[in-house]
Amino acid sequence: MSGTFLGMPSFQAAAKEALGNAQQRRNLEHATRTIRGKRAQVVAELDDWEGLRRTAAAIKDNVLTHLDSYLLQLEESLTRAGATVHWASDAEEANRIITGLVRATGTDEVVKVKSMATQEIGLNEALEEAGIRAWETDLAELIVQLGHDRPSHILVPAVHRNRAEIREIFLREMGQVGAPPPAVLTSDPRELAEAARVHLREKFLRARVAVSGANFAVADTGTLVVVESEGNGRMCLTLPETLISVVGIEKVVPRLEDLEVFLQLLPRSSTGERMNPYTSTWTGVTPGDGPQDVHVVLLDNGRTDALADSVGRQALRCIRCSACLNVCPVYQRVGGHAYGSVYPGPIGAILNPQLRGTTSEVDQSLPYASSLCGACGDVCPVGIEIPDLIVHLRTRVVDEHRGGVPSGEQLAMKGAAWLFADHRRWEKAQKGAELGGRVLGGKDTIGRLPGPLAAWSDARDAPTPPAETFRTWWKREKGGRR
Amino acid sequence: MSSRAAILGRVSAALAGADRVPPPRQEYGAPAAVPDVVGLFVERVEDYRAVVEQVAPQELAAAVARALGGTDRVVVPPGLEGAWLSALDGAEVLVDDGDLSPDDLDRCGAVVTAAAVGIATTGTIVLDHRPDQGRRALSLVPDLHVCVVRESQLVGDVPESVTLLRAAVDAGRPSTWISGPSATSDIELERVEGVHGPRTLHVLLVRDGDGLQSPA
Amino acid sequence: MTSLPGSGLRVALFATCFNDTMWPETPRAVVTVLERLGVSVDFPLEQTCCGQMFTNTGYAREALPLVERFADVFEEYDAVVAPSGSCVGSVRHQHAGVARGCGRPALADRATAAAGKVYELSELLIDVLGVTDVGATFPHRVTYHPTCHSLRMLRVADKPLRLLREVRGIELVDLPEAEECCGFGGTFAMKNSDTSVAMGADKAQHVRETRAEVLVAGDNSCLAHIGGLLTRQRSGTRVMHLAEVLASTERDFAAANELGGPPYAAGARDGREATA
Ligand code: SF4
Numbered sequence: 024m025s026g027t028f029l030g031m032p033s034f035q036a037a038a039k040e041a042l043g044n045a046q047q048r049r050n051l052e053h054a055t056r057t058i059r060g061k062r063a064q065v066v067a068e069l070d071d072w073e074g075l076r077r078t079a080a081a082i083k084d085n086v087l088t089h090l091d092s093y094l095l096q097l098e099e100s101l102t103r104a105g106a107t108v109h110w111a112s113d114a115e116e117a118n119r120i121i122t123g124l125v126r127a128t129g130t131d132e133v134v135k136v137k138s139m140a141t142q143e144i145g146l147n148e149a150l151e152e153a154g155i156r157a158w159e160t161d162l163a164e165l166i167v168q169l170g171h172d173r174p175s176h177i178l179v180p181a182v183h184r185n186r187a188e189i190r191e192i193f194l195r196e197m198g199q200v201g202a203p204p205p206a207v208l209t210s211d212p213r214e215l216a217e218a219a220r221v222h223l224r225e226k227f228l229r230a231r232v233a234v235s236g237a238n239f240a241v242a243d244t245g246t247l248v249v250v251e252s253e254g255n256g257r258m259c260l261t262l263p264e265t266l267i268s269v270v271g272i273e274k275v276v277p278r279l280e281d282l283e284v285f286l287q288l289l290p291r292s293s294t295g296e297r298m299n300p301y302t303s304t305w306t307g308v309t310p311g312d313g314p315q316d317v318h319v320v321l322l323d324n325g326r327t328d329a330l331a332d333s334v335g336r337q338a339l340r341c342i343r344c345s346a347c348l349n350v351c352p353v354y355q356r357v358g359g360h361a362y363g364s365v366y367p368g369p370i371g372a373i374l375n376p377q378l379r380g381t382t383s384e385v386d387q388s389l390p391y392a393s394s395l396c397g398a399c400g401d402v403c404p405v406g407i408e409i410p411d412l413i414v415h416l417r418t419r420v421v422d423e424h425r426g427g428v429p430s431g432e433q434l435a436m437k438g439a440a441w442l443f444a445d446h447r448r449w450e451k452a453q454k455g456a457e458l459g460g461r462v463l464g465g466k467d468t469i470g471r472l473p474g475p476l477a478a479w480s481d482a483r484d485a486p487t488p489p490a491e492t493f494r495t496w497w498k499r500e501k502g503g504r505r
Numbered sequence: 506m507s508s509r510a511a512i513l514g515r516v517s518a519a520l521a522g523a524d525r526v527p528p529p530r531q532e533y534g535a536p537a538a539v540p541d542v543v544g545l546f547v548e549r550v551e552d553y554r555a556v557v558e559q560v561a562p563q564e565l566a567a568a569v570a571r572a573l574g575g576t577d578r579v580v581v582p583p584g585l586e587g588a589w590l591s592a593l594d595g596a597e598v599l600v601d602d603g604d605l606s607p608d609d610l611d612r613c614g615a616v617v618t619a620a621a622v623g624i625a626t627t628g629t630i631v632l633d634h635r636p637d638q639g640r641r642a643l644s645l646v647p648d649l650h651v652c653v654v655r656e657s658q659l660v661g662d663v664p665e666s667v668t669l670l671r672a673a674v675d676a677g678r679p680s681t682w683i684s685g686p687s688a689t690s691d692i693e694l695e696r697v698e699g700v701h702g703p704r705t706l707h708v709l710l711v712r713d714g715d716g717l718q719s720p721a
Numbered sequence: 722m723t724s725l726p727g728s729g730l731r732v733a734l735f736a737t738c739f740n741d742t743m744w745p746e747t748p749r750a751v752v753t754v755l756e757r758l759g760v761s762v763d764f765p766l767e768q769t770c771c772g773q774m775f776t777n778t779g780y781a782r783e784a785l786p787l788v789e790r791f792a793d794v795f796e797e798y799d800a801v802v803a804p805s806g807s808c809v810g811s812v813r814h815q816h817a818g819v820a821r822g823c824g825r826p827a828l829a830d831r832a833t834a835a836a837g838k839v840y841e842l843s844e845l846l847i848d849v850l851g852v853t854d855v856g857a858t859f860p861h862r863v864t865y866h867p868t869c870h871s872l873r874m875l876r877v878a879d880k881p882l883r884l885l886r887e888v889r890g891i892e893l894v895d896l897p898e899a900e901e902c903c904g905f906g907g908t909f910a911m912k913n914s915d916t917s918v919a920m921g922a923d924k925a926q927h928v929r930e931t932r933a934e935v936l937v938a939g940d941n942s943c944l945a946h947i948g949g950l951l952t953r954q955r956s957g958t959r960v961m962h963l964a965e966v967l968a969s970t971e972r973d974f975a976a977a978n979e980l981g982g983p984p985y986a987a988g989a990r991d992g993r994e995a996t997a
Contacts, residue, residue, distance in 0.1 A: 039915040054694040081529035088525045091516045104677065110509040162700060163691035179691050186692050212692040216700050223701065228607045244674050254645065254687035254702025261641040262607045272512065279671055280533040283664040286682075294690055297549065298627035298663075301702060302682035303641075306674055311603050312640035313679060323512045331519035352902045356919045392913065394906025394920070395777060397873035414815070417779030418822070436775060440783035443738065443769040444790070456742050468952055478914040483921070483949030486743055493736050493745035497764045501752075 034388035037361035038353075047358050050185045055349045061295025062346060062402070068297070069287070079284050080406035083340035086275050087330060093242045093275045094321065100245030104307025106317040113324050118149035120320055121234065121267055125155050128265050128316075130231045136249060136256045137161035138236025139177060139343050140269040140322055142365040143378075146234065157234070158200075158226050160255035162219050169196040175359030175367060177345040178293055183358050186210040197222050223255065233259035233314070237270045238342065239285060240319075243278050246306045247319070250289055252299050260303050266314035271322050273330075273339040285342060288404035292344035325378030334415045338373045340405040345370075347399035347409060353392055362389060369399035373412040381420050390416035453492045460488035534668030537661030542625045546659050547710065549628025553685020554698050555706040562711055565653065566592040569617060572651045572707045576614040580605065582643055584636025585617060589653060601639050610646035616703075618644050621680075622669050623654045623710075626662040629684045630654060630708065633673035641681055650703040652683075655711045725759025726850045733763045733795055735803040735839070738770035744941045747804050750968035751842060754855055755802070757968075758846075767794045771803075773811035776819055778908045785823045788816045792831045800849060801839045804964045806871025806939045807907075809841040814874050841871060841939060842964055843880040853887045858971045860890030864933035865963075866924070866947070868940040869902050881939055881963050888966060896936075897927045905946035918950070925950040928958055936960045 041047065066072050086093055098108045111117035125133055133150065135141065135157050147157040147168075159168040166181035167174050170192040174180030181189070190210040197204050197218065202225055204218040235256070239248040247268055249256045260266060276282065290299040308317050329335050348354045348368030359367030363385040364375045372393055376386045390413050399409040424430070429437070442452050468484035471477065479485055506514075539545055543559075550557045560568045570592040573579055580599045581590065590598060599605065599613060619637035620630045630652055632638045644650055660666050673680055687702030698704065732755060736748035748764075755762050772787030791812060795801045803809050813836045820829035846852055865885060871877045885893055904910070904920025911917075924947050928936050936951070936958055938944050948960035 035913050035915070038913060042915050042919050050693070057694045058690075078529050078531055081526065082531075084526040085528045088520060088523050091513055091520065094513065094516065110507070110512050112508045112511055116508060160701075161691070162689045166691070179694060181691060182694065189692060212695055212697045213699070215692055216689055216697045220700055224611070227701070228611060244671075246674055252687070253689045253691075253700035255700070257641065257645050257681065258701055261645055272516070277528060278533075279674055280667055281531075282670075283533065283667040284531075286667065287663050296684070297552075298624075298629045298682065298684040300553070300684050300686070300688045303679065304670070304674070304681075305679040306677060309634075309677055309679055312634060313642075321512070323508075323515065327512065327515035327519050330516060333523060352904065352920050353913075353916055357916055390779075391909070392916075394869070394902050394904055394909045394913075394917065396869035396902030396906065398869075398900075398902070401873055411818070414777055414779070415822075417777070418781045419779075421779035422782075432778075436778065436780045436783050440775060440780070440786065443772075444786050446767045446769050449738070449769045453742050468949065476911075478911045479949075481914065482918040482953065483946060484952045485949060486945050488743055489745055491745060493741045493748045494764075494766065496745055496749060498766075501764070 033363065033385040034361055034392045037363065038357040038392070041357040041361050044358075046185070047183045048356060050183055051355055051358055054179070054182050055355045058295050058349045062292060062349065065291045065295055065297055069291070075284055075288055076404055076406045079288055079404060080340060082276060082281050082284060083405055084337070086277060087273065087336055087339055090272065090275070090330065093277060094272060096242040097240055097245065097275055098321075100241075100243060101307060101319055104245040106245065106307040106319050109318060109320045111320050111322050111324070114144035117144045117269060117320055117322050117324070118146055121146060121269070122150060122153045122155065124265070124267055124318055125150065125232050126153070128232050132156040132158065132230070133232045133234050134158050134160050134226055134230040134259045134263065135164070136233065136235035136251065136259045137164050137180075138234070138269060139365060140236045140271050141234060142174060144269070144322070144324060146269070158223070160223050160227070160259060161251075162216065162253060162255075165219055165223070166192060169193065169200070173360055174365055176348060177343050177366065177368075177370070183360070186212055186215065189215055193218055201226060227255075227258040227262055230259070230263045232265040232267065233263040235259055235266065235268045237268050237274055238289065239276050239282060240270050240274045241279050241282070242275050244306055246279060246304050248282065249303045250299050251301050251303075252294065254301055257301055257303055260305060261313045263314055265316040265318070267318045267320065269320045269322055271324075272326050289342055289344055292346040292402065292404040325380070328380070329374075329377035332377065335373070335377050335412060337407050338370070338377055338412060340407055341370055341374065342405055343370075344404055346402040346404065350398040350402050352396060352398070353394060362392065369393065369409045369413075373407075373409055373416060376416050376420075381416070381423060387420050390420060450494060453494065456488040457490060457492055457495065460490040534664045536665055537626060539625050539661035542659045542661055543656055543710070546623055546625040546628060549625065550685070550708055553628055553688070553706075555685045555708055557708045557710060559710045559712060562713070565589055565709060565711055568709050569651060569653070570594060572709065573615050573617070573649070576649065578613045579615045579617060580610060580613040580643055580647060581617050582637060582639025584639070585619065586637065589617065601643055603640070607642065607646060610642055613647045615649035615651060616643050616647040617651045617653070620652050620654045620658060621673070622666045623659040624663060624666045625659055627684060629666070629682050631666055631670070632681045632683065633670065634678050634680065635673075641679055644681065645702055648703055649705045649707065651707045651709065653709045653711060656713045726852045727755060727758040727760030730760045730850070731763060731799065732760050732845070733765055733798040733801045735768055735771070735795065735801050735808070736764065737803055737805045737808045740804060740941055744962065747941055747962040747964050750962065750964040751802065751804050753968040754846075754964060757856060758850060758852060760850070763798070765794050771808045771811045772819070773808055773815070774907055776811060776815050781819050781822055784819050785825070788819050788832055789828055791816065792828065792835045795839070796831060796835045798838060800845065802842055802845045803839065804842050804939065804962060805941070806841050806868050806875055806877065807942065809839055810870035810874035812836045812839050841875055841877060843877050843884055843939065844875070846884060847880045853883045855884065855887070855967050857967045857969050858889040858974065859966050859969045860974065861934045862892040862894060862932065863935045863937050863966070864894050864896045864928060864931040865899070866896055866903065866928070866936060866938040866943070867899055868938050868943045871939050872900060877939075884963070884967060885937065889971075894931045894933055896931055898923075903943050903947050905943045907942075910946060917946070921946050921950045925954060925956065929956050933958055935966070937963050937966055939963045
């Protein structure tokens with residue numbers, strides 16, 4: 024099919040497989056339904072949610088279109104506060120910097136706060152190659168790591184797993200890498216969380232180096248912010264001697280006070296809570312409190328490519344809340360793995376092709392992984408017009424394929440455009456449909472269509488054309504008027 | 506070329522000819538119209554399944570003692586009001602001198618701190634880690650956090666709280682925003698309280714305006 | 722006749738290419754409803770397609786001539802009506818962007834001006850004509866699916882439902898999870914047919930839960946997708962465009978009963994609804 028339709032078959036093939044996983048579909052359906060309901064409730068509590076969204080979008084657009092000066096300001100503030108700033112052009116460079124920093128401390132393990140940026144650059148794998156063990160400490164990340172699995176959701180990377188599966192993973196894997204779970208462990212989420220607490224506590228207490236991301240980096244003060252629930256973030260940000268934070272360059276907010284907007288939008292959009300259990304802010308080094316060796320790695324890794332696209336740029340407003348995933352009917356059915364990236368769902372469809380480019384099959388297919396229903400755009404707390412960006416990226420994929428030997432799809436589109444370009448041509452083409460309608464006379468639907476149209480009729484009956492188009496009827500009945 | 510120069514160069518190139526969007530005109534720290542700040546704060550903290558008790562200033566020491574219940578070892582920050590612990594009976598009190606290791610803290614069953622701000626709408630307590638709240642590890646490792654908040658420290662919503670934060674940031678201090686006990690929704694997106702942070706959060710909300718001396 | 726809400730109003734009908742060819746009963750029903758309300762309806766024959774399929778699949782350059790044609794054909798009218806939420810959505814939300822993206826700022830301005838006069842049927846009836854009761858009779862159990870583009874692009878909100886509530890004899894039942902996409906999504910239905918069918922199957926299931934005789938929506942393409950699944954499942958529910966329900970009158974039912982034919986006449990195509 025890839026010769027016929029651009030952007031196939033990568034997402035499509037992966038989705039087909041995922042759709043067959045009934046357990047995963049039930050898990051996702053249950054989880055996304057729960058979170059959607061909670062989100063809707065706490066969003067409705069605020070008087071002016073739309074105003075907040077507009078302000079957030081405007082702050083982010085201001086940041087993005089002045090990113091050069093804000094980055095310099097951030098660097099200066101961080102340095103003044105005692106942090107060391109590093110710049111990484113891509114994943115490889117970021118991993119090299121971090122590996123070097125960890126090695127310099129003489130330790131061979133790090134504890135990690137859940138961070139999309141470190142997932143994106145494949146930090147754990149890079150550290151492992153250097154002989155450094157990275158312990159994920161967020162419960163869902165722990166489940167993914169222990170299960171030798173891949174994350175499938177931004178907020179809840181193990182959302183595709185249910186409690187029974189998690190129990191099995193804990194029983195099988197935990198004891199091999201640290202404190203084992205209790206001999207008797209049920210699938211009650213409280214017991215599972217307790218097992219994780221015990222397992223990770225010894226790691227927190229002995230850790231000398233932590234790696235985190237940051238939800239926000241404040242330019243005027245050099246303050247970094249981590250928003251979390253479990254307290255694993257606080258453990259990592261507080262107990263070790265060395266803290267390395269990987270921060271995408273788009274995470275900047277200009278002023279400390281701008282946080283008032285995002286700290287209202289993010290928890291409500293993300294976990295559907297008025298406020299998440301814990302938010303930590305730190306500004307470089309505080310003598311006598313927390314890590315005294317603080318590093319910040321500012322990461323590009325494709326972000327400047329997205330920034331260069333005046334339409335696509337707004338994807339960099341994203342605050343990784345995952346609300347768009349939770350409302351997406353496609354994500355809900357196929358799950359996160361089909362997107363082939365740590366960023367799944369609608370944000371993945373618009374972010375991956377911009378960060379990674381559109382050369383691979385999967386990145387070409389992602390903009391097509393949407394029915395354009397618009398539910399994502401409606402919930403996005405920073406007002407990203409996700410459906411418009413999806414269409415924009417489809418156009419990019421199509422335009423990049425122009426000039427070669429035309430595909431079936433290109434020929435069909437060109438042919439149809441030629442017909443529509445002149446209503447007389449179009450009318451002639453309609454005559455064919457009318458003929459078909461008369462031949463099939465009286466039949467409502469067709470069961471099977473030939474060729475590529477079989478993609479329609481495999482599961483859906485197709486309508487038959489009528490014996491007379493509207494145009495023919497109009498000319499006959501109302502011919503006197505235009 | 507350094508990566509710093511390369512990245513900044515790419516940013517400038519990406520923005521060449523772009524419409525530069527000005528910052529939105531935004532009124533920061535606008536007070537929220539919350540008619541009953543105290544009532545809402547209590548309701549919202551309870552929503553997280555934290556314990557909230559409203560106490561008069563003269564009842565505070567007894568309330569602290571009750572909240573600590575059978576805890577053997579309690580850690581407190583160096584600047585904590587001594588009178589708050591005056592009703593403790595039997596428990597060992599460690600005053601943090603900055604040298605307690607994470608393991609030392611792990612052997613403490615509870616911590617008592619003051620707070621900087623309470624946010625009614627979200628039921629949040631903000632610590633800015635002044636001497637009466639102590640360094641961050643104190644209020645993190647022990648399993649029970651008894652937190653004393655004065656009514657006069659309550660604000661309506663997040664914006665006022667962020668504005669108050671600037672002084673702490675300017676002084677180089679971190680902040681911790683606490684909304685209920687530690688929790689996770691990572692298993693089927695169902696909320697479970699109690700993971701790595703304190704599993705019990707006990708808030709003592711001290712009344713003011715009743716003519717009696719505030720403990721601070 | 723001057724008392725009719727649409728008296729003196731001249732409205733151009735944009736049938737949309739799919740309706741024109743595949744579902745002519747829908748634009749015919751629009752003509753019936755509007756003329757009943759006193760509107761004089763024009764059908765400029767130069768019209769073809771709004772270009773949505775091209776735009777949404779990434780073929781903006783192929784859509785561009787259609788954007789221009791649309792402005793050429795319709796800009797002279799005070800009001801244009803189309804019985805399709807997604808085509809109106811494309812005109813209103815995409816035409817100017819396509820023109821701008823293809824380096825045609827002047828056309829973008831014309832497209833914006835033209836788009837400002839284009840209404841989806843329920844918008845024209847309620848916002849322009851100010852009517853909710855269009856004099857229809859439709860004695861059936863009906864459920865309504867708000868299509869994504871009418872809901873989230875045009876924000877028609879409950880306008881179609883307000884029109885349906887005034888229809889005599891109708892028994893309107895809520896559709897569970899009504900606002901979730903049916904999975905049609907234009908070329909998505911082909912490119913990601915498995916996901917599309919999975920979404921459609923859930924929608925069809927919710928439709929069946931309502932035990933409605935008729936599923937109504939404002940977009941025939943979505944209806945063809947859901948209807949294709951319903952008939953494949955041998956469900957007894959048939960699908961019908963909002964315009965056709967609004968065109969139905971008592972006389973149609975009387976006639977239909979006499980003839981034993983289809984229960985509504987406005988857009989009846991012989992035999993097409995017979996198995997429904
Ligand atoms: S795109 Fe919007 S809704 Fe999706 S994760 Fe980012 S901020 Fe949240």
